[in-house]
Structure formats: structure tokens, C-alpha cells
Amino acid sequence: MQRYSLANLLRHALNRHTTWAPAWRRPPLKDRYQVIVIGAGGHGLATAYYLAKEHGIRDVAVLESGWLGGGNIARNTITIRSNYMRDASIPFYVKSVALYEAMTRELNFNTMHTRRGMIDVIQSWGMMRDRRRRQHIMDLHGATYRQLTLPDLRRRVPALTGGGADARLPILGAFLHPEAATNRHDAVAWGYARAIDAMGGEIHQRPPVTQLLRGADGRIAGVETPRGTVRAPKVVVAVSGHTTSLTETVGLRLPLRSMNLTAFVSEPVRPLIDVIVNCPDAGVYLSQSDKGELVIGGPPDPGQSYRRDIKQGVFEETVAALLSLFPAFKRLKLLRQWGGHLDIAPDASPIQDETDVPGLFVTAGWWGGYKAIPAGGLTLAHLVATGQPHPLMEHFTLRRFRHLDYQMETGTTTAR
Amino acid sequence: MLLIPCPFCGPRDESEFICGGPVRPPRPDPAQTSDADWTDWLIQAPNPVGPVQEHWWHARGCGVWLTLWRDTRSHEIVAGASDDG
Numbered sequence: 034m035q036r037y038s039l040a041n042l043l044r045h046a047l048n049r050h051t052t053w054a055p056a057w058r059r060p061p062l063k064d065r066y067q068v069i070v071i072g073a074g075g076h077g078l079a080t081a082y083y084l085a086k087e088h089g090i091r092d093v094a095v096l097e098s099g100w101l102g103g104g105n106i107a108r109n110t111i112t113i114r115s116n117y118m119r120d121a122s123i124p125f126y127v128k129s130v131a132l133y134e135a136m137t138r139e140l141n142f143n144t145m146h147t148r149r150g151m152i153d154v155i156q157s158w159g160m161m162r163d164r165r166r167r168q169h170i171m172d173l174h175g176a177t178y179r180q181l182t183l184p185d186l187r188r189r190v191p192a193l194t195g196g197g198a199d200a201r202l203p204i205l206g207a208f209l210h211p212e213a214a215t216n217r218h219d220a221v222a223w224g225y226a227r228a229i230d231a232m233g234g235e236i237h238q239r240p241p242v243t244q245l246l247r248g249a250d251g252r253i254a255g256v257e258t259p260r261g262t263v264r265a266p267k268v269v270v271a272v273s274g275h276t277t278s279l280t281e282t283v284g285l286r287l288p289l290r291s292m293n294l295t296a297f298v299s300e301p302v303r304p305l306i307d308v309i310v311n312c313p314d315a316g317v318y319l320s321q322s323d324k325g326e327l328v329i330g331g332p333p334d335p336g337q338s339y340r341r342d343i344k345q346g347v348f349e350e351t352v353a354a355l356l357s358l359f360p361a362f363k364r365l366k367l368l369r370q371w372g373g374h375l376d377i378a379p380d381a382s383p384i385q386d387e388t389d390v391p392g393l394f395v396t397a398g399w400w401g402g403y404k405a406i407p408a409g410g411l412t413l414a415h416l417v418a419t420g421q422p423h424p425l426m427e428h429f430t431l432r433r434f435r436h437l438d439y440q441m442e443t444g445t446t447t448a449r
Numbered sequence: 450m451l452l453i454p455c456p457f458c459g460p461r462d463e464s465e466f467i468c469g470g471p472v473r474p475p476r477p478d479p480a481q482t483s484d485a486d487w488t489d490w491l492i493q494a495p496n497p498v499g500p501v502q503e504h505w506w507h508a509r510g511c512g513v514w515l516t517l518w519r520d521t522r523s524h525e526i527v528a529g530a531s532d533d534g
Contacts, residue, residue: 344450
């Protein structure tokens with residue numbers, strides 16, 4: 034792998050930047066691999082990366098139906114944080130935040146990680162109690178969460194002029210989560226792809242997997258693609274909202290429903306908000322990108338959905354919530370919107386396990402899975418390589434549903 | 450935005466309704482069924498790429514629960530097997 038450094042930049046500049054090697058190869062698709070990862074999204078790429086790095090499994094093909102970095106890794110709000118609720122969840126997300134912080138150096142690829150912090154703006158006493166409880170649980174697991182006074186809040190977020198004493202929902206308090214960050218989603222995809230390629234793994238764009246193949250012994254045998262059958266003793270499904278569509282091709286049902294979660298951005302404006310602001314009572318969250326656009330997210334569409342656009346009703350609700358707290362934003366023009374499919378389990382917690390089809394692994398149910406990418410890949414690679422769940426993920430196997438041992442997670446902004 | 454046919458109020462705007470999720474198979478008697486089948490009924494829901502039968506509640510209207518078939522790819526209400534729920 035050619036390293037990215039100042040010396041290399043100068044060297045290639047002398048050749049007018051015509052001598053850079055491609056960051057990854059485009060090898061022909063073989064008919065057999067040790068592991069197939071379906072989906073070159075964040076979780077698929079991170080899994081292939083840690084399979085090679087931690088476990089020496091390099092004969093891996095990552096199959097992507099679209100293009101690299103074009104799926105859900107580009108369809109989120111790049112929020113990285115660990116302010117969750119459950120004892121089982123928080124250590125996982127603390128690990129994920131730490132891995133993200135080290136990613137630029139580890140992958141030699143600038144992910145533009147900006148530790149800007151996140152402020153939760155609280156407008157109901159029920160939510161206030163929830164956040165105080167969360168603060169104590171987070172204290173136990175090494176995540177930071179502290180209460181801000183109202184003058185502090187108004188000073189940190191000057192644009193937040195709504196929610197006064199005469200508002201329908203006056204602001205009661207706020208909590209700061211300093212570890213929260215944003216980074217560049219493309220860089221995460223490209224950085225992982227380059228590192229996987231350097232270690233011998235293969236990334237294949239555009240062959241969609243149409244069907245999983247099961248052998249006569251019941252084990253997974255491989256996958257079917259328009260470019261032919263590819264065989265492998267281990268197959269990882271990391272396809273977010275389309276998990277059930279794929280697993281049903283081998284008769285496997287999973288407790289997942291697919292939803293569409295949307296976001297939209299405003300025109301770029303001058304630096305205005307330097308933290309991520311989350312308003313769970315109003316039902317909106319936002320941050321300002323490095324370009325100056327306000328990135329705004331709201332609740333999911335009602336009902337299951339495989340559409341990737343925003344519903345008018347959801348959009349209006351989110352904008353109304355936004356304007357109730359940031360009335361000045363009324364003058365902003367909105368530029369574009371997007372949606373991403375995600376699947377949700379009955380307890381809103383992820384599922385990462387080997388399924389009833391031996392050799393077939395799923396990582397699914399990620400509601401806000403962007404923040405979980407590095408740790409999700411680390412734990413899944415461990416499971417695939419050793420057959421045992423990683424300690425950080427042992428509470429999130431399919432086994433928990435057998436005894437309805439739910440990990441009810443309320444740590445997600447909009448999973449209401 | 451959907452225009453949902455309410456049996457009492459006629460076609461009404463989606464904002465008057467709350468989605469009650471997909472229609473599941475009939476509820477088994479927990480005393481008569483195995484633990485595995487019972488948990489299976491509790492946790493599994495249809496998740497098709499295409500028409501799905503759903504419960505909707507006319508919460509900001511007459512309060513009736515109705516079912517309809519909606520295509521998850523387009524959000525369009527489509528004709529389905531049975532619309533009485």
C-alpha cells in the first residue's frame with residue numbers, strides 16, 4: 034500500500050499527480066473464497082478489515098450491489114457517540130468511539146474525525162429522568178455525560194433561541210456528551226477498502242447477490258450473482274434493510290422489520306453550531322457540516338418502507354420541530370434529502386450472530402449503525418473467525434429472542 | 450402522503466392516522482402451543498419488499514382500526530386479499 038504522507042504528496046506533485054497508484058485493485062471474481070461478505074457498507078468493510086488484520090483471514094470477497102460508499106454509509110447523519118442506556122450497549126459503543134478516534138492513523142487515511150460533542154436538549158420531566166439515569170449508567174462504563182445549566186446551553190448554542198418559558202415545551206435542561214463526533218463517511222469506506230485490498234482482500238462492486246446457496250448438509254454453500262456462483266464455507270450478510278430479503282432465500286426468518294430513516298440538509302451558511310444538537314422531545318437532531326450545511330434528521334417513516342426518499346408528513350413534522358427551537362432557521366433553504374433502509378428488531382438492539390444455517394452470519398438491526406461500524410466489524414470478525422461471540426456483542430445474539438431476553442434500547446434519537 | 454380510506458369517514462389524510470404495524474398471523478393460544486412457536490409468533494413479522502397488510506388507527510378521527518395493503522417500495526395503497534380486519 035502506498036502511504037499517504039507529505040513526502041509522497043510532494044514526490045507525486047513533481048509528476049503532476051499522474052503516478053498515484055489506484056487505492057484498490059479490481060480483480061476478477063473468483064468462484065471460491067474462504068469468506069464472502071455481502072455488502073460493502075461500513076459494517077461489511079469493517080468486518081473484512083478485522084478478519085484480515087486480527088485473524089489473518091485474507092481470502093475474503095466483499096460483494097457490493099451498488100458502488101463503494103454509495104449505500105447506507107452515505108445515507109446517515111455521521112453521528113458518532115456512546116450515550117446509550119443499557120449496560121450491554123454502552124461498552125460496545127465506547128469501544129466504537131475509541132476505534133473511530135484512532136482510525137485516521139490506523140488506516141493512514143484522513144477520516145476528518147471532529148470531536149465536537151453532542152448536546153441533548155431536554156423538554157420534558159420524563160426525558161430528564163431518563164437522561165439522569167443514563168448519566169449514572171454511562172458513568173459506570175467510561176462514557177461521559179454531564180448536565181449543563183440553561184445559561185451554559187444558550188451560550189454553547191446561540192442559535193437555539195426557542196424553547197423559552199412561554200413555549201409549549203420549555204427547555205428544562207441539557208446534557209453534554211463530549212466524546213460525540215462527526216467524520217467523513219466516504220473516507221471511512223475508502224480507507225477500509227484500501228486497507229483490505231492491501232492485506233489481500235477483494236472488493237467487488239456491482240455484482241448484486243441474488244440468492245444464498247445452501248448445501249445438501251444444510252450449511253451455507255455460497256451465493257448466486259449475475260456473474261456466476263461464488264462458493265464459500267462462511268457467508269456474512271451485512272446489507273442493512275435488505276437482510277430478510279436475502280435470508281429468506283434459504284428459508285431463514287429473522288425478527289426484523291425494514292424502515293426508512295431520512296435526513297435533509299440546508300444551504301451552507303457561516304459557522305453557527307459547533308456541536309451536534311439533539312432534541313429528543315421535539316423529535317429532531319442537527320449538526321453543521323464542515324461545508325456549512327445544517328444536517329437535520331427526524332423520525333422514521335410510519336410503517337415498513339423500502340423507499341429512500343422523505344415522506345412529506347415526516348418532513349413537515351421535522352421542520353416544525355426544528356423551527357420551534359431554532360426559529361431563525363425559517364429563512365434557510367433546504368438543498369437535498371435522503372433516506373436509508375435499516376432494519377429493526379423488536380427490542381431496537383442489533384443482532385449479530387451465526388444463524389440457524391451453519392456458516393451464515395448476520396449483522397443487522399443497526400438503528401443508527403454508522404457509529405457502530407468499527408466495533409461492529411471487530412466483533413463480527415471475531416465471531417466469524419472463532420465461532421464465539423465477541424464479549425462486547427454476547428448480549429446481542431439471536432439466542433436472546435428464544436427467552437424474550439430483550440435488550441430494550443432507548444439510546445437512539447428517533448426510535449420512538 | 451397517503452389518502453387512507455376510512456370505512457366511516459371516507460378518504461382521509463394520513464396525518465390523522467397512526468400506523469399499527471403489519472398484520473401477523475392469528476394469535477395462537479400460549480397454553481396450547483410450544484414455547485418456540487409462541488416466541489416465534491411474538492417476534493416475527495412479515496417484512497416483504499412489496500405489498501404488506503397493515504393495521505392503521507384513525508386516532509385523530511373516528512378512532513376505528515382498519516387494515517389495508519400498502520406497497521413498501523412505493524408507499525401506494527394497493528388492492529389486497531382482505532381489507533376487513
